[in-house]
Amino acid sequence: MKIAVCIKQVPTREWQPRLNDDRTWIREQDVSYELNEPDAYALEEGMRLREKHGGEVVVCAAGPARVQQVIREALARGADRALHVEDDALASADASMTSAVLAAAMAEERFDLVLTGLQSDDHGHAQVGVMLAERLAIPHSTIIMEVRIEDGRLRVKRELEGGWFQWIAMPLPALLTVQSGINQLRYATLKGIMGAKKKEVRIVPMPAGLQSSQRIVSLSMPARSKQTTMVTGSTPDAAKELVRLLRDEARAL
Amino acid sequence: MILVVAEQRDGTLNRATWEALAAAQQLAGEIAVKAVVFGHSVGSLAEELAPAAAEVFLVEHPLLGTYTPDAFTQALQHVVALLGPAYVVLPHSYQTRDFAPMAAVRMGAPLITDVTGLTGTGASAAFVRPMFQGKLTSEVRHQGEGPRMVTVQIGAFRADAVKKGNPGRVTRLEAPIDRAAIRQTPEAPFREAKQAVDLGQAERIVAVGRGIKAQQHIALAEALARAMSAEVAASRPICDSGWLPMDRQIGSSGQTVAPKLYVALGISGAIQHLVGMKGSRTIVAINKDADAPIFEVADYGIVGDLFEVVPALISELEKQSTDL
Numbered sequence: 001m002k003i004a005v006c007i008k009q010v011p012t013r014e015w016q017p018r019l020n021d022d023r024t025w026i027r028e029q030d031v032s033y034e035l036n037e038p039d040a041y042a043l044e045e046g047m048r049l050r051e052k053h054g055g056e057v058v059v060c061a062a063g064p065a066r067v068q069q070v071i072r073e074a075l076a077r078g079a080d081r082a083l084h085v086e087d088d089a090l091a092s093a094d095a096s097m098t099s100a101v102l103a104a105a106m107a108e109e110r111f112d113l114v115l116t117g118l119q120s121d122d123h124g125h126a127q128v129g130v131m132l133a134e135r136l137a138i139p140h141s142t143i144i145m146e147v148r149i150e151d152g153r154l155r156v157k158r159e160l161e162g163g164w165f166q167w168i169a170m171p172l173p174a175l176l177t178v179q180s181g182i183n184q185l186r187y188a189t190l191k192g193i194m195g196a197k198k199k200e201v202r203i204v205p206m207p208a209g210l211q212s213s214q215r216i217v218s219l220s221m222p223a224r225s226k227q228t229t230m231v232t233g234s235t236p237d238a239a240k241e242l243v244r245l246l247r248d249e250a251r252a253l
Numbered sequence: 254m255i256l257v258v259a260e261q262r263d264g265t266l267n268r269a270t271w272e273a274l275a276a277a278q279q280l281a282g283e284i285a286v287k288a289v290v291f292g293h294s295v296g297s298l299a300e301e302l303a304p305a306a307a308e309v310f311l312v313e314h315p316l317l318g319t320y321t322p323d324a325f326t327q328a329l330q331h332v333v334a335l336l337g338p339a340y341v342v343l344p345h346s347y348q349t350r351d352f353a354p355m356a357a358v359r360m361g362a363p364l365i366t367d368v369t370g371l372t373g374t375g376a377s378a379a380f381v382r383p384m385f386q387g388k389l390t391s392e393v394r395h396q397g398e399g400p401r402m403v404t405v406q407i408g409a410f411r412a413d414a415v416k417k418g419n420p421g422r423v424t425r426l427e428a429p430i431d432r433a434a435i436r437q438t439p440e441a442p443f444r445e446a447k448q449a450v451d452l453g454q455a456e457r458i459v460a461v462g463r464g465i466k467a468q469q470h471i472a473l474a475e476a477l478a479r480a481m482s483a484e485v486a487a488s489r490p491i492c493d494s495g496w497l498p499m500d501r502q503i504g505s506s507g508q509t510v511a512p513k514l515y516v517a518l519g520i521s522g523a524i525q526h527l528v529g530m531k532g533s534r535t536i537v538a539i540n541k542d543a544d545a546p547i548f549e550v551a552d553y554g555i556v557g558d559l560f561e562v563v564p565a566l567i568s569e570l571e572k573q574s575t576d577l
Binding site: 011013015016017019026037095096099121122123124125126127128129130131133134135139140141142143159160161162163164165166167168169170171174179180181184211212213214215216217218219220221222223224225226228229230231232235236238239240242243245246247250252253 | 350397
């Protein structure tokens with residue numbers, strides 16, 4: 001099994017957003033980055049499938065040079081090698097462009113299975129995986145909670161809304177977007193970190209002539225939909241006041 | 254024309270369809286809003302949609318009876334080629350997430366997903382959507398040729414705001430669906446072992462998020478829940494980690510609740526969580542990050558360390574109950 005796992009580098013959860021001067025993107029110099037968490041589940045699932053069925057796990061990423069950080073982390077966790085479509089123009093690329101550059105870089109590898117996270121913690125469009133499948137001309141399914149390979153075919157458990165699930169079968173090669181929580185994550189060991197340094201990272205240039213399908217006109221802090229009463233003061237005072245408000249004003253206790 | 258793609262399961266339109274219609278009507282300006290429904294024997298749904306649309310297109314085919322992304326993409330591509338809509342508006346559901354991006358690539362159409370609001374109308378409209386886990390709001394415009402596709406986040410527009418008038422005409426369209434091009438074979442949907450708790454019935458809920466930091470601290474939330482006669486619930490990452498069972502998860506992939514009181518402990522408030530609880534009557538947020546998006550929907554907020562605030566709340570609640 002030749003398994004690809006697409007990963008993205010996103011700002012850390014602790015990051016406090018600051019905007020660039022024209023308020024169309026974030027101030028990148030302030031940002032510290034990490035592996036997009038849903039992609040960590042895809043990577044873990046890829047490695048578990050490799051343990052069961054043999055083969056290799058190749059991480060694929062698109063973005064500027066800084067993306068090497070999460071590529072190295074994925075290699076340290078156990079991926080075998082990496083493809084990196086590197087270009088500064090990909091820092092804020094939309095799903096259409098990201099999927100196009102990944103498809104161009106991945107097509108000739110002829111992967112048996114491509115895994116992606118459910119969505120990214122930055123744009124959050126939840127489009128790249130499905131678009132990539134279409135560009136690679138392979139079938140897909142999304143929001144997957146279990147992956148089985150039976151007689152060279154794929155059988156996957158897809159999460160539906162409201163606690164419902166569905167099994168779906170399809171031929172390989174195929175692409176799956178993986179739901180968070182599908183497995184228990186394992187983290188890099190010291191041995192893994194040392195070994196990662198020797199693993200191959202192939203840098204692929206971005207193809208020319210691609211267009212974005214959307215443009216961010218402005219970014220802003222979210223507007224409050226409610227008038228929030230902020231309860232301040234020392235902790236005991238605030239607790240007392242909140243209980244009073246919930247009892248007397250909101251009548252919720 | 255704006256074409257709204259209705260979504261149905263087992264012959265029932267979902268609420269998200271009406272919300273997408275409300276968004277389309279707001280987007281329309283002078284443009285006509287029409288709807289399309291895909292399925293097998295779903296004619297009555299077209300009639301149901303007719304008062305809210307200038308025209309309803311009914312596309313029935315045995316291969317559309319059970320959803321697959323490959324069949325639905327073929328059907329949508331065919332209808333869009335035939336009708337040439339300026340916009341295609343869909344609910345942001347687990348189903349459209351599965352096929353809308355595929356259809357967008359196949360049609361060469363720009364797609365903006367997870368839309369929670371819009372500014373302007375018609376060709377000059379911009380679309381509002383959360384980014385960076387709700388820490389920022391963006392205003393986005395489509396670029397390039399092709400019908401502009403939009404998916405509308407659940408709960409962002411009001412289903413009861415849909416304007417209805419004289420029923421529009423129902424028009425049957427034939428869509429040729431190539432069976433050989435359908436690669437997925439779906440089985441019947443099922444539920445896991447019966448849900449032990451129906452959080453939808455709870456009057457009060459204490460919900461925990463990543464801010465709880467470790468499994469052993471869940472007990473603190475449980476103690477607050479006891480003091481408030483509340484059920485304990487959680488955001489997705491807590492259940493992913495196995496700290497609470499999946500049936501206690503609130504949000505787009507878990508349960509949707511609207512209790513009298515919802516207390517969010519250390520929950521940042523990503524859109525996937527907010528859609529599951531923002532209908533609650535009174536929302537309390539306790540979070541150390543003053544900029545956490547959860548405060549946008551909160552009625553009461555305390556910015557502080559939940560490991561200090563929650564014990565103080567418990568002792569206050571216990572003191573008051575012994576006073577009574």
